[in-house]
Amino acid sequence: MNRICKPLIGLVLLCPALGLGAEPDSSALEKAAATAGTEGTARSAAEPVDQSHCRESAVSESDAKAATEAATAYLNALKNGGFGAAPAYLHPEAVERFKTLVMPALDAESARGTRSLLNATFGREATIAAARSADPADFMARFVRVVSARDPDAAPRFSALTALGVVPEGERLHVLVRLGAGSGPDAPERLEVVSLLADGHGWKVLLDGRLEGIAGVLAGRFGRDDRRSALPRMEPVPEGAPLTPTVPQGPAGLPPAPEPAPLPR
Known part of the structure; x- marks a missing residue:
């Protein structure tokens, strides 16, 4: 996400000609520049900015609205339903990529x-x-369902979501959002980019850093010899079972914790 977030933040902040989404105030600009960690994102007010490329690549109002709605719906679905809710919002290209990453x-x-x-x-x-x-969508649904059951807290948590703008890149649209946790002026915030691609039925989300991270962990964990691993054994999640994390003890999973050593006299 960081790979595309930096240039996107620069584009969103420096291209008012896009006219899309809520324009951040000065404090939001400072936070965006600090979060991106780049020099050159926050330009001097006296420095002229060439906005011709922004006008040429402006997004239509209808596409911007549809992409923003799809991005916010996706993030809210992850927040409320965990990663098991992700496949319904993803582009076929994304679920195919997930299978390609995990199948090895x-x-x-x-x-x-x-x-x-x-x-x-x-x-x-x-x-x-x-x-x-297996169909890529079914393949992915099986994996993210297990991940959600084992680690429901891995999904994003936030109390406020604000769409800041939409930036085009070829056939893709990138929606920049600000996620807030808690309330009050000092509540922590972070910026995220949701990338989308049209599939004939609207705008669909592409694989993001979270899901690529899950695929990478699975590939790394099970792509090597795990017969001596101390990690818990993964078991099937019964249909309809509550998505609560469980860690088996003893030979099937983690060894029992040893008795604490006596304190020195």
Whole structure:
């Protein structure tokens, strides 16, 4: 996200000709520049700014509104439903990429003769061939459902969401939002960028840093020999089961905590 966030913040702050979203006040500009951590994002007021590229790439009002609504709906869905809610908002390109990133971990498991990740996502009777041939949307839904059940607090938490603007990049639109936690003038805030691509049925979200991070963790965790790992074993989540984290104890997962050593006399 940082890779695209810096130039996007600069574009949003320096291109009033876009006329899209709420224009940040001076304090928001300072926070955006500090968050981006770049020199050159906050320009001197006396320095002329070439806005011709902004006028040429302006987004239509209808597209800006639709993309902003899709981005805010996606973030609110993650907040309220965890990562299990993500697939419904994602572009087909995003779910295909998720499968491409995670499938090697299942293949590596199969090559070692283990199947803990396959069991957790497709069930104990499933074959590796079933995972390979699975529809990408179904494939992703199985994985993010398990992740949501194991770590429901990993989803974004915020109390306020403000859309700041929309920036085009080829066929994509990037929506810059400000997320606030708590209330009051000193409440912490952060900036996020949600990237979207039209799919014929509206604007859909592309894979973001959170979901790519999940894919990377799964690939790293299960893409290596995990037979001696001390991490908890992943088990299937029954349909309809509450999404609460559970960590098995003993041989099936983490070893029991040792008795505390006596204090020295």
